[in-house]
Structure formats: C-alpha cells, structure tokens
Amino acid sequence: MIAVSTPIRSIDDLGVEFEKFVVQLNEQRYNQTAGLPYDKKIMELAAETLLGLSSEFLSSYEGPRAFYLDSIERIAQARKLPQTLEIYEKRMSLISSKKFRIHGVPVNWGSWRQFNAQTSNPDDRKLVFDEFISKIPELTSLIIKRFNISRQVYSLYDSSPLDAFLEKEFLSYEKLRDLIFALGDGARMPFLTAAEHYAQEILNKTTFDYYDDFYLARGRIYLSLNKSFEKKNPLTILKSFLSKLSFEKELSLIHVDSEDREKKSPSAFCFGVQIPNDIRVVYKCVSPFSDFTSLFHEFGHALHGTSGNPKDPYWKRYIIPMSVAETFSTFIEMLLQHPPFLQQELGLSKEVTREIIDRRHFMNLYFLVFYSTNSLMKLEFWKREYNPEQASNRFQELSKRFFWEIPGNYWLLHHIMPDYDLYGPAYLLASIRVKEWMTQMIDEYGEEFWKDKRVGTVFRDLATTRGEFDLTVWDMDPKPYLKEQSTFSFLEN
C-alpha cells in the first residue's frame, strides 16, 4: 500500500484559511441579525469548511491553546446545529399563550418581554408566566440533548465546556464559585431593600413576586428618565468625547446602522466582521435612555475590534475570552454611571444624575443576584452532571438564597441559559474587572479621566492585546463593585 500523507499546513497558513471563512460567515450572520437578505448556502458552506479546518488543526497541533479550545467549540457547535435549529423553530410555537395576545397574535416566547412591558395588570403577567413554565417541559429533552453533545465532543479532547471556560479565563473552579457566591450573597440585602423601594412605581403593587423577572424590571425602571434624554443623541456624544481621546481613526472604521427594518434584531449588537477593518454597530431606537446604554456598550465592543493589530495572527485577533470581550463594552457603558461624565458630557442636572445612578445600581444588583443564580447552577450542572430535575431544583434553591424563590424551570425559558454552554459568569467577571480598572484611571488621571488622552492610550493598548489580554494582573476583588452598587441616595442620612 502506498501511504498518502498530506503535508501539514503551518499554523499561520491555517489561520489565513480560518479567517477567510470566518469573515464570510460573519458577513451573513450580520445580514441575518440586521434584517437584511442573507445567503444560507454561503453560511452552510463556510460552517462546513470551518469544521474541516478545526479538525485539521486539532489533529496537527496542540497549541496555541486558545486556538485549540476554539476548534473544539466549533466542532461542538456544528454537531449541535440540527438541535439548535429545532429549538429555534419549536420554541415560538410551543411557548405561546392560549389566552393573551399582543398585536393581534398570541403572546409567545419571543414577544413575552414586550407583553410584560405593556401589561399593567400583574395578574395577567402571572398567568402568562405560569403558563409558559407549565409548557417548557416539552422542550427540556431537546435542550439537554444539545448540552450532551457538547459534553461528548469536549470529552474526545479531554476537556468539558466548563474546563474550557475556566482555562480561557485563567480561573479554578473553586475561585470562580467562591467569587460568585460572594457576589450573590453580598448583593442580596441591598437588592431586596431597593426592590421594596421601587416596587410600587414599576409594578403597581407593593412587593416583587416570582413572576416579576429581571427583564420586566429593566423594561420599566428607566421610563421616568426618558424625558431628560429625548433631545440627546447618543452617537453625537460618543463621537465627541471619543475624538477628544484620539479615537478618530477607530471611529472612521465603525459603520453604524440605525435604519428601522422589520426583521432587524430589537437589541443592539456589534459585529466584528473583519478584525480590525470592518466593524459594524447596529441598533434600533427603542427608548431614549436604553438607546444610550446599549450604544455605549456596543461602541466599547467596536473600539475593542478596531484596536486589533492587522499584523497579529488570526487566533490572536479573533479568539477572545468572553469576560475580556465584555470588559471593553462594560467600561464605556459604565461612564453612564459616572456623575461628572453625566453632568459635563450630557449636560444633566444633579437630580437627574442621582436618579440615573440609583436606578442603574438597582438593576446592577438585580443582575448580580439573578446572574449569580444562573452562573452557579450552570457551573454545578457541568461539574456534577445534573439531570434536568436536579438542575431546576438547584436553580430554585439558589434563587431563594440570593433573592426570592422562583420556579426552577424558569432557567429553561431564559434566552441565554438553555442556548449557551456557559456564558453568565463572563458578565460578572467583566463588571468586577471594570470597577478595578476605572478606579485605577480615577486614581491616576482624576475624576475627569475620560478627557485625558493618556486614558485613550491605556484603553487602546489593552484592547490591542485581544486574545493575549493578561488576565492574571487583576485583583478581581468583588467588594469594591458590590459596595458601589449598594449605595442609594434614598438610603442616605
């Protein structure tokens, strides 16, 4: 027999191939999310080619480690595709209300948040919540099947979705678990106090109940601020202060699409189609204050993307730990809770500034207690190999510990938890890191640090490291972040 051996391609050559197809896939996924025509054929072909390239990489190389783990992830995603599509199709029709309608059609999983935002009678919201919870078991086995495929694919390479996450984030299981417990336990009391303060205003009743979820609160807590934001344009303000920080070149690479198209995603997003030269931010006007926060957040992602060094290899430019990606977006977003920034750049009064800070703190605490529940359940789900019943029981138990008891199956109705192997902790880690980073900037450059060109340089230098961002130099102490979010003007004196 004649042995035929293909010469092994170098890592750089493989990277060039990866980038070609990643760009193709990104372009189509962007079109899809932006509500533009897209080509399914190109997507399928690109995904298939990337699957082949990932297998080639894994059979030829053991590093760079980030490239290795990302290749496993690509294979798992390709193998889960049939279930992913099935969940996508079935969820809207199965999770749908018999009794309640919105815009003339039954309220379903996709329009649930809109329904909650518009419905002032709490009893109606409770009925829909209970109905959806009772229907989710029909989808549970499909959701669990996807996780099992991930588990199997990773195990072929002696890893698991949890191990890979921890490795990318430079954390041990114990360290991450303890950090999340500290956040959830620390946020509990101030959160419950603030929830009592805001209940009447946002719920039309005196207390929060299990069906008053995070998204309901987020949709209502900022309504009273809108009048102060109606005449302000977030893009003008972003461009004005970012140019002063010498980001003109980066700003010129960011394409912004604000057109209102029917099939466009309702939430804002940023796509790095090609790093660093083709970065796109997309949004739809929703409500004045939330447009500000989402655009600030997405511009942070966009600046991170435009800061990539074109000379760096594919894997360093494209493969980023999740908490690192969220660090840059969170940094820019957090300027919206820095009082001197709000007063000087947005021209807001002291009173409005105080309202913003209080309400942002309340939502950050709600985020902490809710995402601590989500994240810990998921950590244990992988570590202890929970079955669906154990997972839901644990979710219920953790929610009770951190805020109030919600039906365990709620996690299966969430938009991230059933769809991603592990994502929640990334936001928690990013928030702690950003607090630390911002404190450093204030210490070194003063309260008006966002005006100092040197801060622009610090941001750009950190952003350029992309996949080689040094995760080991941060204290990651949750206390300063917790302390800041727990202050409320209505609790002073």
Ligand SMILES: [Zn+2]
């Ligand atoms: Zn983000």
